[in-house]
Amino acid sequence: MSVSTKSCLRFDTNTTLQWKDIDTFNKELHVNKTLAVDEFGKVIIQSPKTRASRRVISLDTETLSILNNWKLQQKEEYLKLGYNTSSKEQHVFTTLKNTLYIPNTVNDWLRYTLKKYHLPRITPHGFRHTHASLLLEAGESVKVVQQRLGHENSKVTLDIYAHITNNAPKKTGQDFADMMAHQ
Numbered sequence: 001m002s003v004s005t006k007s008c009l010r011f012d013t014n015t016t017l018q019w020k021d022i023d024t025f026n027k028e029l030h031v032n033k034t035l036a037v038d039e040f041g042k043v044i045i046q047s048p049k050t051r052a053s054r055r056v057i058s059l060d061t062e063t064l065s066i067l068n069n070w071k072l073q074q075k076e077e078y079l080k081l082g083y084n085t086s087s088k089e090q091h092v093f094t095t096l097k098n099t100l101y102i103p104n105t106v107n108d109w110l111r112y113t114l115k116k117y118h119l120p121r122i123t124p125h126g127f128r129h130t131h132a133s134l135l136l137e138a139g140e141s142v143k144v145v146q147q148r149l150g151h152e153n154s155k156v157t158l159d160i161y162a163h164i165t166n167n168a169p170k171k172t173g174q175d176f177a178d179m180m181a182h183q
Helices: 061-080 105-116 123-137 142-149 156-167 169-180
Strands: 027-031 034-037 043-046 054-056
Touching: 054 142, 105 123, 123 142, 123 156, 142 156
Parallel strands: none
Antiparallel strands: 027 054, 034 043
């Protein structure tokens, strides 16, 4: 059976980043491609599943600093291995041979770390869920969280995170009273 790259089987997908996807001036990360494994076991780069999956995510100063430090470290360490990583096409995270990781690598690293330190099980998707839950609990709008997660519409976000948004009305009365007390 022959399948084109466009219609490859998605055994597992992950976002992949190149340095050109990180806009340090505007503090943004551009999500516009994913990794997948085709039917032949080859790692390929493809477009995200949906139009909404292509998105721009705001970054904080500390995260940008960590990324900038990694960029410098990557240049230094990979140059010793014989790889020039100065191109904007360079991927942010690669193997020691400067090739793309297979998509499941992050899951494997996480399982190893959790087991080694006897930590409760969580998946990369669990971190995504926690991130969204904390944003909503902090009062971020459903629309902003929807766009940050790359959901097609806010209904998807509300369906998944309804337990959090249902708690919001309970807090609203006190929030309003606190706000009025400071007037």
